[in-house]
Amino acid sequence: MKTEEIIELTSQYIIPSYRRIPVAFKEGRGIRLWDMEGKEYLDLIAGLAVNSLGYGHPKLIQTINEQAKLLIHTSNLFHIQPQVELAEKLSKLSLGGKVFFCNSGAEANEAAIKLTRRFGSQNGRYEIITMTGSFHGRTLTTIAATAQRKYQQGFEPLPEGFKYAVFNDLDSVKDLVAPTTCAIMTEVIQGEGGVNVGREDFIVGLRQVCDQYNLLLIMDEVQTGMARTGRMFVYEHYGITPDIITLAKGLAGGIPIGAMVAKRKISELLGPGTHASTFGGNFLSSRAALATLEVILGEDLIEKAQRLGNYLMERLTGLKGRYSFIKEVRGKGLMVGLELEIPGEKIVEKCFRRGLLINCTVEKVLRFLPPLTISKEEIDEAIQILDQAFREVKEE
Ligand SMILES: Cc1ncc(COP(=O)(O)O)c(C=O)c1O
CATH class of the missing domain: 3.90.1150.10 (Aspartate Aminotransferase, domain 1)
Known part of the structure; x- marks a missing residue:
């Protein structure tokens, strides 16, 4: 053509x-x-x-070819060897917690928001503070999390439960913390928002606010993750650890995959039947992600x-x-x-x-x-x- x-x-x-x-x-x-x-x-x-x-x-092509011949997909009704291998690697490289697999960044963020709701529902909290200029995806809930009107217009009513602070302004975050707040969600470098780099005092300050008020710190690493910024995950530049990270984009070198990694204690809150994704972490995408990771580390x-x-x-x-x-x-x-x-x-x-x-x-x-x-x-x-x-x- x-x-x-x-x-x-x-x-x-x-x-x-x-x-x-x-x-x-x-x-x-x-x-x-x-x-x-x-x-x-x-x-x-x-x-x-x-x-x-x-x-x-060559490594990625060979891996995809070999895996496609063996098995592409079975669903999460069954155990999946490359999925667990990938989860173990991601866990050990990041928060030491557990992983939920899906197919995109928006879906990874959706999983993080659902897990956060479960966390907050233990004591009547549900609100998540997100940042001006952010971008978290295009599902209805992730556009509600995305504090940019242009992505929301014409799609109202939006799901409730998000409040918007000013990126790189810690006081604006503190001002929004209320008895109903259960998490702060942010990119560390805003990609779609204009490559805005989180200041050291802001990012470290977010961790302190979360510790002070028992809030979860969710870092959207969909664009920054997997070595993009010169660390495996961008938060490593700041010497802090979030409670949840979300990944997608560079994770499997072009094969669709998304992932949410959550610290072990909170990861147990999504029990059997609470969340799912048919394709999430199937043989092909998990194997492609393992090969991608091997190249990232090996080269x-x-x-x-x-x-x-x-x-x-x-x-x-x-x-x-x-x-x-x-x-x-x-x-x-x-x-x-x-x-x-x-x-x-x-x-x-x-x-x-x-x-x-x-x-x-x-x-x-x-x-x-x-x-x-x-x-x-x-x-x-x-x-x-x-x-x-x-x-x-x-x-x-
Ligand atoms: C930081 C961030 N989060 C989430 C998303 C949404 O990812 P996806 O398009 O895979 O749903 C993007 C996409 O650009 C992104 O940059």
């Missing part, structure tokens, strides 16, 4: 809930994609922080994300001196944002035409989420294209 035909069929048969760039890809290798007409692109979006190993990683991708993330930020900061419309470069590891004084869509479009894929969020923040396997030379290549795009905008 040609790109044009695919675009036409999209308009005929796909519910138009996405704004799409007019391209369809056929093939990928490393951090490069090729479209239907054979044009090459350097990909610094990685399926929105999903394809952490890049495209066609030192945590250290690489830190090192190359620093390099990417250094190169972007270098551009800042030359273009007055660049406001700030921020992020951790390979989750990087460049805030502009001008709309970012124009830049995204110009990069796209030159074969570079980047993303823009909250209108003015260019977001870089490359595969963790990216090299220094590939970063240089991307910076060169970005530089050309910036120069063109400057000259317009």
